[in-house]
Amino acid sequence: MLRIAVIGGGPAGLFAAIRAAKRGARVSIIEKMKSPGRKLLISGSGQCNLSHAGEIEYFLSRYGEAGRFLRPALFHFSPRDLLRFFEDRGVSFETEEGGKIFPKSRRARDILQVLLREIEGLNVQLLTASPVSSVGHGPDGFTLTTSMQQTGSWDRVIIAAGGASYPATGSDGSGFSLAAQLGHSIVEPRPALTDVAICSFRMKELAGISIKGCCVLHFRGDKLLARLSGDLLITHTGFSGPVIMDASRNIRCGDTLVPDFGGLGSGTADALRCFAEKNGKKQIKSVSRLLACPEALLEQLLSTAGIEGGIRLGELSREKRRHLAETIAGSRYTVASTGDFRDARVTAGGVDRREINPKNMESRILPGLFFAGEVMDIDGDTGGFNLQAAFSTGALAGDNSDLKDQ
Ligand SMILES: Cc1cc2nc3c(=O)[nH]c(=O)nc-3n(C[C@H](O)[C@H](O)[C@H](O)COP(=O)(O)OP(=O)(O)OC[C@H]3O[C@@H](n4cnc5c(N)ncnc54)[C@H](O)[C@@H]3O)c2cc1C
Known part of the structure; x- marks a missing residue:
């Protein structure tokens, strides 16, 4: 035998x-x-x-x-x-x-x-x-x-x-x-299949929040390397979830990730404008209805954009609105490191x-x-x-x- x-x-x-x-x-x-x-x-x-x-x-x-x-x-x-x-x-x-x-x-x-x-x-x-x-x-x-x-x-x-x-x-x-x-x-x-840590990450308190079907642009310098799509998880040090892990074998320290937290991509600014025109008396937080991201994340994005949660949509200046759209869909996160073994x-x-x-x-x-x-x-x-x-x-x-x- x-x-x-x-x-x-x-x-x-x-x-x-x-x-x-x-x-x-x-x-x-x-x-x-x-x-x-x-x-x-x-x-x-x-x-x-x-x-x-x-x-x-x-x-x-x-x-x-x-x-x-x-x-x-x-x-x-x-x-x-x-x-x-x-x-x-x-x-x-x-x-x-x-x-x-x-x-x-x-x-x-x-x-x-x-x-x-x-x-x-x-x-x-x-x-x-x-x-x-x-x-x-x-x-x-x-x-x-x-x-x-x-x-x-x-x-x-x-x-x-x-x-x-x-x-x-x-x-x-x-x-x-x-x-x-x-x-x-x-x-x-x-x-392979690692999380990525982000330089000066300011979302630690949102660790555990995930965004379904999130689109993420992956840049090296100015060059767009990949358009990624999948579930994204916020961690204590940066990002994880299938969209990040599957791409991690190609992500390097110093690369830039640009997640579209709202799910509206380049249409975010226009969508915010239309929404504000129709809902001018509503508080800014009500844009959560428009966006794919969870409310806790929206609050953080508002604060990053320097917008108070209590402000009404009609009071938002055009610049602030553009800045908010940029923060939601165009913020650049620099990769500090990918995970180790x-x-x-x-x-x-x-x-x-x-x-x-x-x-x-x-x-x-x-x-x-x-x-x-x-x-x-x-x-x-x-x-x-x-x-x-x-x-x-x-x-x-x-x-x-x-x-x-x-
Ligand atoms: C946190 C985590 C979650 C995961 N989740 C999933 C998932 O949900 N779905 C999925 O498809 N994959 C998942 N994976 C990947 C998957 O678990 C591995 O790809 C899979 O276990 C590989 O199987 P393997 O038998 O080749 O190796 P292993 O599972 O690593 O087994 C190898 C074995 O060999 C033994 N060994 C090593 N060296 C020696 C030695 N010198 N002498 C004797 N024995 C030795 C080890 O002790 C171990 O028991 C996950 C991995 C991790 C770490």
Whole structure:
């Protein structure tokens, strides 16, 4: 019977182990932390945005250049297959407006429990508190060394040790060193899906407020780099939410972000004028009816524009009105920094995709070595794309790791 070691007990490793064990291999998961799946447990703020309702072609457009590489994995084990796997084991799902899919219970631990029950049922050995520090390969197969001991020899190894983000969950980048020990190149790991901090940020007290479908212009110097659109979240230090996180891989310190808080863009000044003409006796605060932003944010914008909340619309001078429109839709926020690995939701970079066969996740450098999940140079947008990639590549690696012709 083939002996397969899976390094890392995150979603990719757990799922690779399940699929390999189903095909009759003797599988051990070697996990660094005292318990597996720690990042999965905090995914989607503990609610686990497992996947997305889009078609596979849409998925492929959400991983940047890695989309092509992921095509075979996503067709081999599709988003539909993933949901069916959990539905067959009692989990129901709901889809949010916008396509994000969550378990109905909104508990990531329900997802983890299914995976743990499954590996138990398949007699997969789970070694915890066992960080793998080195991996070698010789005539008798692979050898792994943990901080405690050598773990014997293995016919196949699947490296599923995750990226370098949120190192407190266990994925601290050591998977990259293990891959490098076996001859693989590593594309420089970078934090991705991060918040951005804004210079002299004056909205701290609004932290937690989110603006749905906010348009944000992204400038470098005077050059407009991108028109972004999506939900924006105000934090203690700047901006977050899908619109910022998805763009964060392209945002640099010193760039300028111009959010359109009111949702009226370049029409804001005209809309304010028309509204003021019709509602001259009403207090300025009543423009909240016109704008997409929450009232607390409007109050802050009024104060930034130097306008008292009690003033009537008819009393607002043309200059003040223009200034207010500019503050709502044209304020420029300079990026002080993007997040680091401590708060990046995923890692961009990792094991070079060119050295992995996308049809089976096997190393092109060392037969018998496989990869699954974020340890590879793949990172997706927010919305369930990263977990889906972890499960799909885990399935593909697990299903191919027992093939005898290696
Ligand atoms: C706060 C947060 C929220 C997120 N929310 C979502 C979401 O809602 N939807 C979504 O799609 N994605 C989300 N993600 C991203 C998603 O969680 C990851 O992409 C996914 O967990 C990657 O799975 P993985 O199995 O490849 O790696 P990981 O989940 O990182 O698992 C790797 C495992 O390997 C172990 N390991 C590492 N090194 C070693 C070693 N040397 N020896 C032994 N074991 C080792 C680690 O301890 C860990 O258990 C989120 C990420 C974060 C940080």
